[in-house]
Amino acid sequence: MIELRINGESKSVDVPSDMPLLWVLRDVLGLTGTKFGCGIAQCGACTVHVNGDAVRSCVLPVGSIGERSITTIEAVGATAPGAAVQKAWLDLEVVQCGYCQSGQIMSASALLRTMPHPNDADIDAAMAGNICRCGTYARIREAIKKAAQAG
């Protein structure tokens, strides 16, 4: 059994230790807000926070996490940057199909945690790992700036 701390709760899961966190979240715990996109850390759809940092859960072996705390899209709204980002996303109507947006929001909120007032280059650096096939990037950038102002 592997013990995990997810969204403030303790969970025990009986899975192989090399199993990526993504599939534990989705297929074992039913936390389907975190999305599968590529499986090789190229698209960012699976982004979660581990101790507040943005991490691609599709390549993170669940056995390597230890006692570090995991936050997913379902609970990121309980953090100040997460709530500000979600609100900005709604205010600026960022979302189209929405499939990548869990990952976008997780990357953006991790950015604001360590860098409350990012400039364009900071946003590029933090967000370039997140693909949006619908092409919502311009609104993502604006929403991050708006969330930063709100913070």
Add this chain to the structure above:
Amino acid sequence: MTNTAIGRPKSGVDPRLTRRAFLGAGLGVGGALLVGFHVPAAGAAAAGKGPFAPNAFIRIDRNGAITLIMPQVEMGQGVYTSVAMILAEELDAAFEQVTLEHAPPNDKLYGNPVFGIQVTGNSNSIRAFWMPLRKAAAQARDLLVQAASRVWKVDPSGIRTESSTAIHEASGKRLAYAALIDHVDGLTPSKNPPLKDPKDFKLIGKPLKRLDTPDKVVGKAVYGIDVMPPGVKFATIAACPVFGGKVGKVDDSKAKTVPGVRQVLVLDEFVAVVGDHMWAAKQGLGALDITWNEGSNAAISSADVWKQARAASEQEGAVAKIVGDAAKALTQGEVHEAVYELPFLAHATMEPLNCTVHVTPTSCEVWVGIQVLSRAQAVAAKVTGLPLDKVTVHNHLIGGGFGRRLETDFVEKAVLVAKQVDGPVKVVWTREEDIQHDIYRPVYLDRLSASVADGRIVGWKHRITGSSIIARWLPPAFQKGIDIDAIDCAADVPYDIANLRVEYVRAEPPAVPTGFWRGVGPNNNVFAIESFIDELARKSQKDPVAFRRDLLGNAPRLKAALDVAAEKAGWGSPLPPRTGRGVAVQTAFGSFIATVAQVHVDERGGVRVQRIISAVDTGIVVNPDTVIAQLQGGLVFGVTAALYGKIDIENGRVRQSNFHDYRMLRINEMPQIEVHLIKSGEAPGGIGETGTTAAPPALANALFAATGIRLRRLPVDREVLSGRRPA
């Protein structure tokens, strides 16, 4: 509006609804698509204690809930909101009382009036349902007014409606719609109830917040891939890497030792591993030792595909359009010729293909996100051998369609797997499988020739060579050798040309399956035509905007859009070295769009798209912010394809496999995008695909302006742009 129904479709729509013939549509003769849509003449009022369901789209319950039975699926284009707005507008329903329910599979009731079957595609949700839904809602409203007139014993002309309430102005009496539904028995709706004058629209034209967004920002939205029926198992599949190949021998001894693997299924054309979770299925698949029977396509490469397409393009094609005498006109003036080529493309929707199925001896239940719901049901019935009414299909939010989910191959494969699994199974494709077993945007080759005299085009010949998707996907529409999609925007070129001939050569590529891809036929034709027009302008030593303007006398809406785009882009103002602007115009999907792209090219051929300005006249706009968002996103989709999009075939298989080698535009490469909406009172046009069509030619023309190098093939070749390799 509450959106509890969104993403959680309910099945079991009142079966009485399905008995009411609501619309009839079909293909007309001559390959033209015929719009036919009939609201039933007879009043279909609620009987007993049932809800009020005057037609297949509307249900009003006694608790006041107004349900739109939603014929179109949400894949990011905002239809859940915009279609609901249309309905609420004519019904005078309180928008917050309207909930959505996915329509069940039923072509008769919910078929797209343009296709005759349930299709969300061709950028036509608003165009196709604009009048039918308004009419349906107006008839429902008319019945409710009649009911109020009956209750109050007053003339209906003194009754107005607002916010789901009938109001008798003279007496001040008010009754909610919910209170009126017991009084509609025996009433006959007016055949042609008056529709609102657009100046009285209260919802249409307002930038309303999308109803599907709140769930999407908190991870609660349910896409097909998120469905978890109790006891569900997980499977992933591998088809023969070579197109058309089959499974030979499979050694599953190692796979069966992978923790969590439950079953290994060897089918004719693919293998599947079923497990307790996707990881087990994926690990199990990787542990299989498979020998494929690669079949006859194992030696095919992109070079063969192009060789064949080029040879085909030398033949005369089926004639799509003739005006005047192009052959004669092409002997006069200065003749210019060019050939343009576009590659295979994968869709790469962010949500990988998936489908969840539960087969029992007497039933089949399918959970999926799909653009063709009734076809999903039909294919599941075929594979299981069950009658249609034993197959339930639940449609879901789609994490990107772009045409990929106009196909049912992934449903078919999932049902084949589910037939051998006890209980429900979710079949999820890996990204590699998704890229390598797509149904690809075909390669196209366009031969254009034109003669120009005094800045006018005298003669024009355009021969389009490519796969016919229509012939496979909607066979009755393929007539006299013409694919109506492949010639879209070419046969009806917006320019004033006295002598014109447009031909189509159907050339199916060897081995590679082809399908619709966002922007469809217009993508190819607008790229070829707008690149060629640019070449003609340059040859004539005319400014590309002025050259186009002079030829758009018969297209005033497009000309107006061109003027707006040119002005907003600062057309003609000086730019730094190796920086250029390019323009492209199009009348596609019923919308008139002009686009100016500005690019910078560095010495090594690196391209930076700096700015894109689009001006669009799309008629009456239902939800302006959605229209702007679709343009913004569509332009990014088109820029991505132009800069990076290419699927190569080597040894009968696809070379690319994931986002590292099938690249997407990322935020750090994002141009500044401006969209200008032109006010219009015309009927709504389509918008979802227009930006995708607009961007590549504007970009190619800008690259020429920046470098003097004309790219006639996409994607952009940096070797050519740097001068290291000739064009």
